[in-house]
Amino acid sequence: xxIFGWFVLSLVFVDELLAMAAFGVWGWQASPRWxxxxxxxxxAMTAWFLLASPKARYGGPVVRPVAKVVVFGLASLAxxxxxxxxxxxxxxxxxxxxxxxxxxxxxxxxxxxxDGPAPPxxxxxxxx
Numbered sequence: 001x002x003i004f005g006w007f008v009l010s011l012v013f014v015d016e017l018l019a020m021a022a023f024g025v026w027g028w029q030a031s032p033r034w035x036x037x038x039x040x041x042x043x044a045m046t047a048w049f050l051l052a053s054p055k056a057r058y059g060g061p062v063v064r065p066v067a068k069v070v071v072f073g074l075a076s077l078a079x080x081x082x083x084x085x086x087x088x089x090x091x092x093x094x095x096x097x098x099x100x101x102x103x104x105x106x107x108x109x110x111x112x113x114x115d116g117p118a119p120p121x122x123x124x125x126x127x128x
Contacts, residue, residue, distance in 0.1 A: 005107040011098045018091055019075035020044055026078035040078075044071055054111045068099060 020041040027036030050058050051067035059067070072095040079088035101107060 001106050002110070005104075005110045008098065008101045008107050009110060012102050015072070015091075015095050015098050016048065019072055019095070022075040022079045022082075022088075022091060025084070026082045029082045044075070047071060072099075 023040035023044050024037050027033065027038070027040045030036045047067060048071055050056055052059060052064050052071065056064060056067075072092065076088045076092040076095070079085075079091060102111075
């Protein structure tokens with residue numbers, strides 16, 4: 001299960017990179033292009049760092065999921081607005097599936113916590 005968990009967490013990271021790329025795509029379509037193509041992804045990365053990352057300074061049990069929904073939702077809307085509705089829906093579906101899998105207890109326990117390591121899980125059975 002640990003290999004699958006790390007695979008899912010790596011897909012979550014790819015999803016975050018795709019969201020930043022989506023903001024860049026929309027920035028490329030908008031004006032002033034030279035400003036928005038890097039300003040929008042940097043703003044989204046800052047919001048993610050402060051609110052949604054596993055060690056987010058201002059994240060919490062309510063703030064973190066809301067920030068994730070806002071970032072991925074706006075990234076999908078950015079792709080839609082840039083004229084890529086199919087990719088927008090694919091990004092949204094991928095985000096929902098991957099982040100939903102990352103909430104499974106066995107996978108969630110692999111991520112670092114701001115308050116220290118996760119408490120040990122009780123054994124599920126003895127191999128006697």
